[in-house]
Structure formats: structure tokens, C-alpha cells
Amino acid sequence: MTQRPPEDELVVTHEVVEIAVSTRRRTIAGIAIIVTGLICLLAWGLGSKAGDAAFALSDIADKHQIPFVRIPGKAAGVVLGLLIVLLGCWHLARGFSARSMRWVLSAVLLCFVIAFLCWAGTGDPTLQLSIFGLLQGTIFLAVPLILGALAGILCERSGVINVAIEGQLLAGAFAGALAATVAHNAGVGILAAMLAGAVIGALLGVFAIRYAVNQVVLGVVLNLLVLGLTNFGYDALMQKNTEGFNNPTVLAPIKVPLLGDIPLVGPLLFDANIIVYCVYVLIVVVDVALFRTRWGLRTRAVGEHPKAADTVGIKVSRTRYLNVILGGLVAGLGGAYLTIGAVGSFSGNISSGKGFIALAAVIFGRWSPRGAVGAALLFGFADALQTLLSASHTPVTVPSAFLSMLPYLATLFAVAGLVGRVQAPAADGEPYLKG
Amino acid sequence: MTYQGTAPASAAEEMLPEAKPGPARRLVDAIRYGNSVVLTLLAMLCALLVGAIMIVIADPPTRSAMGYFFSSPWDTFTRGWHAISAGYVALFEGSVFNPDSLYSNGHTPIFGPISNTLLNAAPLILGGLAVGVAFRAGLFNIGVQGQLIMGAICAGYVGFAFRLPPLLHLLAALLAGVIGGAVWGGIAGWLKARTGAHEVISTIMMNYLALGLLNYLLGISGFQAPGSNQAISRSVHGTARLPHLLGPNLSLHLGIVIALLAALGCWWLLTRSTLGFSLRAVGANPSAARTAGMKIERSYVVVMLISGGLAGLVGCSQILGTNHALTGDIDAGFGFDAITVALLGQASPRGTIFAGLLFGAFRAGGVVMVANTGIPADVVLVIEAVIVLFLAAPALIRAIFRLRESRGGGVGVGQLAKGWNA
Numbered sequence A: 001m002t003q004r005p006p007e008d009e010l011v012v013t014h015e016v017v018e019i020a021v022s023t024r025r026r027t028i029a030g031i032a033i034i035v036t037g038l039i040c041l042l043a044w045g046l047g048s049k050a051g052d053a054a055f056a057l058s059d060i061a062d063k064h065q066i067p068f069v070r071i072p073g074k075a076a077g078v079v080l081g082l083l084i085v086l087l088g089c090w091h092l093a094r095g096f097s098a099r100s101m102r103w104v105l106s107a108v109l110l111c112f113v114i115a116f117l118c119w120a121g122t123g124d125p126t127l128q129l130s131i132f133g134l135l136q137g138t139i140f141l142a143v144p145l146i147l148g149a150l151a152g153i154l155c156e157r158s159g160v161i162n163v164a165i166e167g168q169l170l171a172g173a174f175a176g177a178l179a180a181t182v183a184h185n186a187g188v189g190i191l192a193a194m195l196a197g198a199v200i201g202a203l204l205g206v207f208a209i210r211y212a213v214n215q216v217v218l219g220v221v222l223n224l225l226v227l228g229l230t231n232f233g234y235d236a237l238m239q240k241n242t243e244g245f246n247n248p249t250v251l252a253p254i255k256v257p258l259l260g261d262i263p264l265v266g267p268l269l270f271d272a273n274i275i276v277y278c279v280y281v282l283i284v285v286v287d288v289a290l291f292r293t294r295w296g297l298r299t300r301a302v303g304e305h306p307k308a309a310d311t312v313g314i315k316v317s318r319t320r321y322l323n324v325i326l327g328g329l330v331a332g333l334g335g336a337y338l339t340i341g342a343v344g345s346f347s348g349n350i351s352s353g354k355g356f357i358a359l360a361a362v363i364f365g366r367w368s369p370r371g372a373v374g375a376a377l378l379f380g381f382a383d384a385l386q387t388l389l390s391a392s393h394t395p396v397t398v399p400s401a402f403l404s405m406l407p408y409l410a411t412l413f414a415v416a417g418l419v420g421r422v423q424a425p426a427a428d429g430e431p432y433l434k435g
Numbered sequence B: 001m002t003y004q005g006t007a008p009a010s011a012a013e014e015m016l017p018e019a020k021p022g023p024a025r026r027l028v029d030a031i032r033y034g035n036s037v038v039l040t041l042l043a044m045l046c047a048l049l050v051g052a053i054m055i056v057i058a059d060p061p062t063r064s065a066m067g068y069f070f071s072s073p074w075d076t077f078t079r080g081w082h083a084i085s086a087g088y089v090a091l092f093e094g095s096v097f098n099p100d101s102l103y104s105n106g107h108t109p110i111f112g113p114i115s116n117t118l119l120n121a122a123p124l125i126l127g128g129l130a131v132g133v134a135f136r137a138g139l140f141n142i143g144v145q146g147q148l149i150m151g152a153i154c155a156g157y158v159g160f161a162f163r164l165p166p167l168l169h170l171l172a173a174l175l176a177g178v179i180g181g182a183v184w185g186g187i188a189g190w191l192k193a194r195t196g197a198h199e200v201i202s203t204i205m206m207n208y209l210a211l212g213l214l215n216y217l218l219g220i221s222g223f224q225a226p227g228s229n230q231a232i233s234r235s236v237h238g239t240a241r242l243p244h245l246l247g248p249n250l251s252l253h254l255g256i257v258i259a260l261l262a263a264l265g266c267w268w269l270l271t272r273s274t275l276g277f278s279l280r281a282v283g284a285n286p287s288a289a290r291t292a293g294m295k296i297e298r299s300y301v302v303v304m305l306i307s308g309g310l311a312g313l314v315g316c317s318q319i320l321g322t323n324h325a326l327t328g329d330i331d332a333g334f335g336f337d338a339i340t341v342a343l344l345g346q347a348s349p350r351g352t353i354f355a356g357l358l359f360g361a362f363r364a365g366g367v368v369m370v371a372n373t374g375i376p377a378d379v380v381l382v383i384e385a386v387i388v389l390f391l392a393a394p395a396l397i398r399a400i401f402r403l404r405e406s407r408g409g410g411v412g413v414g415q416l417a418k419g420w421n422a
Helices: A023-046 A073-093 A098-121 A131-157 A165-183 A186-210 A215-238 A265-269 A274-292 A294-304 A306-311 A316-343 A354-364 A369-391 A400-419 B002-015 B023-033 B036-058 B060-067 B073-095 B099-103 B112-136 B144-161 B166-195 B199-217 B255-272 B274-284 B286-291 B296-323 B334-344 B349-373 B378-392 B394-401
Strands: A052-056 A069-072 A128-130 B232-235 B325-327
Touching (some): A023 A073, A052 A073, A052 A098, A052 A131, A069 A073, A073 A098, A131 A165, A131 A186, A131 A274, A131 A294, A131 A316, A131 A354, A165 A186, A165 A316, A165 A354, A186 A215, A186 A316, A215 B036, A215 B334, A215 B378, A274 A294, A274 A316, A274 A369, A294 A306, A316 A354, A354 A369, A354 B199, A369 A400, A400 B166, A400 B199, B023 B036, B036 B394, B060 B073, B073 B349, B112 B144, B112 B274, B112 B296, B112 B334, B144 B166, B144 B199, B144 B232, B144 B296, B144 B325, B166 B296, B255 B274, B255 B349, B274 B296, B286 B296, B296 B325, B296 B334
Antiparallel strands (some): A052 A069, B232 B325
């Protein structure tokens, strides 16, 4: 008779199983990297004008100015291009494991972007590209995306597809601006925004969980509903009386005592408004809660195999309702950032597709908080880069219409090329009907 | 032995319908159990109620009457009722029939409202078909907006850059529009088949790409109207324009006929052709379709080509019929309205025609409602969304109106598109 080991000796071991990437895929990926490297080498390196590119690392208004960083454009392009080509050759010859491939691709992207920036900044001695502005813009644009993506993850890990992120952001933005104006208090605005997001979340929950409506369809319709309602409110209330309904107090930036004084990082990360600090906390909380707590385990169980979860006594519907409403609260906060966290006033369709980009970030990040945050930062960066380039005179003026396509093109390539066939939580989108 | 012989006969007998109930009885049953027509009407009723609430909120006299509601409640009701009736009467007069036109000696044409309704219905029906066909193959095409923009760009370019004989020019422009939309849709299908990129994401991104391309083209010479610094293109030559149907004074053009023909084509494709059968099989159960030897990757590409082509026709109807010149707003919201039309029409060609007519009427009436009463046009958007929301959850309507549980039937929008993993 085999002796059952005592409970505390049951150890779950995590093993990383390396799946050999097929040769054909490896060849294609290797060639693609080499081609990228050659573009970098020829266009950004050899195509560069003589001279240095100057990068500003601190805000113009900042007291402590960091001296400009000057990089010779031609040399940077050539060196970084060669580096990418080398990585590609290595991948062709030996092959990186699927696990390290993610880092390799990130490195390729980083080298490529730096070389591009050097090329764009070279030639005009009076031109300084503000790296500080670029990074600040990235964070500014990524905050609503991160919050939207976290909302999506909370819902989808429990098995409810959330296409209504866009609607939740919009509802939050509207309610935040309205409540903050009426109450003369930005805090009330934040609460109202979160509540509005939660109401849309609750609607999503009722229709998806109780009435088993197809969730993608539901999300699209809810987006439409919120768009109609907020536009209506904007026309009927805000435009007739801007002072009384659409003039919210904007959240003031709060400087963290010590951390805020670090050069570059300080003004970038630790001199922001309360919503940005909430984002830092939420990223960690969601990540830890989802993978390290009982609630997280239950959420994932319900999202992967609701029947099994039900069998061991987890309340499937209750868990899903809770998650969908939590997600709504988070997305509503993201909406608040659009109005009272940034520009101040609401305008029609202010979210302008950010919810869909957040959804793409969820999928691109494979339904994990870390991945989604990375994706959101990437999209934010692409958007900020576009703004930077259309504002400064680069050697070849790229039409701004094409630059504005950059984030979407990046998303498309990311979803099609880098991610490929992703696996959503197994029961994502499937209503659970008992019995 | 004898048992084997008799069993089929008795089974057949059991399957015979019971004595057919009379028409009155069937009507009562339809209302008691709620067939799909009854459910649709009830959903519309709910939506109009929601719209009425919004109209009341937006109406300043009613709002001021609400201020002294407890001293004189009747004021609120009369003023509210006045606002609501004025709004919905304007909606009706703008979309179906305006009694004033009978006494205006031809200043306001009698068929004006209907002409506007049909004018708006054409792109809605075409767009609804585009989304519906993709639905039937299990794909959710949110990219009608981008596809119609590409269709409009291609059709418009052929329309204003070439000089061809009348009929030939129109056909060439239509063909170009269909190809433009089909290519844009086909890319999303190909990406899905090839790399597994989810079509919801890729089509959304391609909407933005098409918009960016449109904005770029509207600023370059060759596209931009000469001598203009506005973002507007050259005008389509008369030879490539869709002819008007009800005389030059009414704006209705051939687009509605194209839409009805396209609906007929889709009906044939989905119910009578081998291709349609395999598309529906892939939509119903991809694994089973694969086991049966169907190439589901090929289906994805084919259905997105068809869907994109239909969306391209929306662009044709807009640029060759309604507007004659490209602007940044050529889409006019038809891209996303197409989704609600397809949902309301349950992705069937016949249902899509009715849904397109209804939403076309809402659009035509909405313009008049804004002009006559000042009620924001977005009420119509909310009404549309609520209709679809209620229809997607028939159980909710049943609960509200205390209808019996259906014996099968009902509205099946909810089962059309699948989740991420499908």
C-alpha cells in the first residue's frame, strides 16, 4: 500500500516546458529581424545627415536642467542596425527560445526606435527632441489604457468578455466632469466616475450572466448606448450651461517628497495626480490578487472551468458579478482621468476609441496584468511619438495623417505578428447556466 | 418483426401536428408566448419609453415644472406630454408622412419623408448585410466603417479621375468600390486565417487606418477639390452618379435598389448555395466543419471578402449617390449603425431589410425632430441601442411583460457571434 504523503508535503512545482519553435517560423522571424536591422542601418544610419542629435531629458520649466544628450546620428544608426542584424543572424543560426524571444523582440524594437529618433533629430542644430516630453506623453496617454486594460482583465479572467471598456471610460469621463462641477470637488468627481463605470459593468453583468446575451454583441451595444446618453447629456446640459455643468476642478499634481526630486524619474513618475498613483497601486494589487490570493484563484477557476468551480462550491455567478463590477469601477477611474485628470472639461466621445485600444492591450498582453500594462505603455509610446514627430521638423516630413496611424498600425502588427494565436481564459464569453 | 414494421408509422403519427388552431387562437398565442414580432414590438415600446424619459429631461419647460411638482403635479405631466408628443410627431413627420404636405401646393413634396427614409435605409441595409454575412460565418466584422471608407475612396477616384461613357462609368466606379471594400475586409480575414489575429481587434485598427488614409488623401493634389483648402475631394462626374429615382427634387437614388438586390443575393448565397452552406457550417461549429473537410481558413477569407465588398457598396451609395464628393465624414456613422441593424435583423437578409428601413426612418425623422423641437439627435441613438439590447435578451422582455416562456423560437441574436476562442 502506498502511503499518502501528508498534506503539507504536497508541493506544486512549476516547470517551464520549452516548446521548440518550428524551423519555418524561426526562419521567417530571423529574416524579418535582419530586414528590420538593414532598414535601420541603411535608412536611419547611412541615410542620416552629418551632425549630432540632441535630446532633452528634462522639462523646460524644470529648475534642475539636465544637459542635452548628444548622439551622432549616423554612428548610432549604423551600430544599432548592426546589433539588430546580429540578433537576427543568431536567431537564424541557433534560435532563441520562445521565452527569451519576447525580450529579443523588445530589444529590436528599442534599438530601432532609438536609431529612428537619432535620425529624426540629426541635421538641424537648433532642434532638440524632448525625450522627457516623449516619456511624459507616454504615461499621460497610457494611464486610461492601463486602467481600461485592467478592467478588461478583471472581467475576462472571470469569463465575461468586456468590449464595453470604451463605454465605461466614456461614462466615467462624463460622470466625473459633471459631478466634480456640481459638487465643486474633484474627489466627488472621481467617485461618481467610478460609480458610472460600475453601473455599466453591472448592466454588462446582468445581461451577460443572467440573460446569457452574447457578450461581444452586448459590449458593442452598451458602447452605443453610453455614446448616445453622454452625447445627449452633453447637448442638453453641458453645452447650454458650461459653467454649471462642465467646469470641473482639475486634479492637482502631488509631488512625492523624496522620490519627486530624482532627476528625470522624479518629475516623470512622482509628480502626478492621484489617479496616476492609483494606477501604480492597482497594477500591483491586481497582479498579486489575481495570482496569489484565494479570490484570484477562484476568479481564474470560474473563468477557465465554471462547472468544476461550481462543483467545489465556488459561486460562479456571484464571482462574475463581483469581477465585472470591480472592472467597471477601475474603468470608470480611467474615464475620470480623461476629464478631471487631464483636460478638465468633457466633450462628445472624449474616449475616442481608447477603450478598444485597451481591449487590444488585454489581448496583446495575453490576459495578464503585466503584459497588458506593457502593451498599454507601448501603445501610449507610439501615440506620444506621433505627437512629438508631428510637432518637430524632422528631415523628411512624414504627413501627419500617416503619423496618426502609427499606434493603430503598431497594434495591428502586434496582434497579428507577435501574439498570433492567443489563448483566452477557456470559458471567456460563455454564459454559465446551472444544470 | 411486426413491431419494427409499425414503429415508424406510429412515430410519424405522433409527429403529425395537432388540429391546427384558428387564426384568432394563433394571435392570442403569439401575444401570450411572445413570438419574435411581438418581442420586437415590445422592445421598441420599451425603447420609445426610454426615449420619452430623455425628451422630458431635455425639455426646459418640463424641467421647470418639475421644480414645483408637489404644488402642481399636473403641470409636469401636461408639459412632459407636450414635449414627448411633439418629439415623436416630428420623428414620424420626418420619416413617413407629413400631413402639411397635402396643403402646401407642392412646396413640400408628399414623398419627401419616405424618400429620406429610403435614402438612409440603403446604406444601412447594405452595411447590415455586411455584418450579418460575417456573423453567419462566426466572424464579428466591426470594420464596416473602414471598409466603406476604402470603398468610397476607390469608387470616388474612378468617379472623378476618369472620363467614361455613362453606364460604363457607373459600373466601373461600383466595381472599384466593391473591390476597395473587399480588399480591406479580406486583409482582416487573411490575418485571422493566417496568424489567428482576432477580427474584432484587426478590423477596429483597420478602421483607424482607413480614416488616416482618407485624411491624407483629402489633402493632396489629385484628390482635393482644386482651389479649395477644405478637406473635400473633387466631385464625381455626372456619368458615374447613381440616378435619382423620384425625380430631381427628391434625393432618393438607385442605392436602395442595389441594397435590395444585395439582400436577395445574400439570401441566395446563405440558403441556396454550397459556399453559403459551408460558411454557415463554419459559423455554427468550426471544429465540426473542419472534420467534415471544409477549409475554415479559406472560409474566413472568403466571408470577409464578401462582407467587405458589401461594405464597399455602402461607400458607393454614399459617394456616387448621396454626397458626390469625399469628405472626412463620408462614413456618417453608418459603419457602426450597420452592426445594430444586423443585430436587429438577426443577420437574416429579410430581417436586415426591415431593420434598415426602421433605422433609416429614425435617421430621417431624427433630423426633423432636431430642427422642429430642438431635442438632441442622440435620443435616436439611445432608442436604437435600447431596442437591440432588449431584443438580445428576450427573457428580460418576457419578465417585464409577464409573457409565458416560449416554446422554442424567440430571438437568437445572442448566439450569433462567439467569444475569443471560437
